[in-house]
Amino acid sequence: GAVVSQHPSWVICKSGTSVKIECRSLDFQATTMFWYRQFPKQSLMLMATSNEGSKATYEQGVEKDKFLINHASLTLSTLTVTSAHPEDSSFYICSARDWGLAAHNEQFFGPGTRLTVL
Amino acid sequence: GENVEQHPSTLSVQEGDSAVIKCTYSDSASNYFPWYKQELGKRPQLIIDIRSNVGEKKDQRIAVTLNKTAKHFSLHITETQPEDSAVYFCASLSGGSNYKLTFGKGTLLTVNP
Numbered sequence: 001g002a003v004v005s006q007h008p009s010w011v012i013c014k015s016g017t018s019v020k021i022e023c024r025s026l027d028f029q030a031t032t033m034f035w036y037r038q039f040p041k042q043s044l045m046l047m048a049t050s051n052e053g054s055k056a057t058y059e060q061g062v063e064k065d066k067f068l069i070n071h072a073s074l075t076l077s078t079l080t081v082t083s084a085h086p087e088d089s090s091f092y093i094c095s096a097r098d099w100g101l102a103a104h105n106e107q108f109f110g111p112g113t114r115l116t117v118l
Numbered sequence: 119g120e121n122v123e124q125h126p127s128t129l130s131v132q133e134g135d136s137a138v139i140k141c142t143y144s145d146s147a148s149n150y151f152p153w154y155k156q157e158l159g160k161r162p163q164l165i166i167d168i169r170s171n172v173g174e175k176k177d178q179r180i181a182v183t184l185n186k187t188a189k190h191f192s193l194h195i196t197e198t199q200p201e202d203s204a205v206y207f208c209a210s211l212s213g214g215s216n217y218k219l220t221f222g223k224g225t226l227l228t229v230n231p
Contacts, residue, residue, distance in 0.1 A: 032217065034218070034219070042223070042224075043207060043221045043222065043223045043224050044162065044207070044221045045221075046218055046219070046220070049218065091159075093161060093162075095219075097217060105149075105150040105152075105167075105169075105211050105217065106152070106164060106167065107152075107219060109161040109162050109163075110161060111160070111161045112159070112160070112161055114159070
């Protein structure tokens with residue numbers, strides 16, 4: 001149980017285009033999902049917290065107009081990188097908390113999406 | 119906000135030896151401390167976690183200790199094997215409604231056969 005999927009697993013796009021990444025909880029409901037970015041040989045940096053049915057909470061320094069997050073259902077959150085540039089190339093990972101296990105703190109991670117902007 | 123420091127950044131051990139990775143945190147309200155193993159290009163895998171009401175937890179070759187007073191926690195891997203080679207991250211979860219995880223910078227563990 002507690003499986004999180006991401007799609008696509010990798011994407012290459014041209015500079016200036018937008019890319020959408022999907023994060024799904026497959027066998028549980030996730031009221032809260034988190035989006036991380038990880039540059040090579042670095043740690044995971046939280047970009048934003050996505051709450052179902054409400055606006056995402058962005059971390060300091062993360063441009064909310066550039067990284068659009070939508071959490072329209074209890075099993076799906078999307079991250080859209082708008083007007084992508086080479087410096088946005090990174091490994092994007094989502095995680096989700098199981099609403100049914102709210103007393104537990106474990107987050108379940110997706111497999112990540114490798115974005116390369118040419 | 120929460121700040122998590124992790125040491126060492128790299129650790130090389132011989133197969134069969136023990137490995138210890140240490141982390142400190144700043145927010146005294148943090149109450150959950152997971153450890154993750156991440157292989158190149160893969161998702162972080164939870165290997166063990168500890169809550170603030172417990173001082174030590176063990177799972178086979180892996181153990182975690184927590185000192186709330188000093189605000190530090192450590193990962194101990196005994197009888198290391200080459201397949202233990204990976205990047206290990208500690209993390210701390212801040213309380214409140216956001217339940218945000220703050221990660222340490224990671225430790226690259228290499229187990230030499």
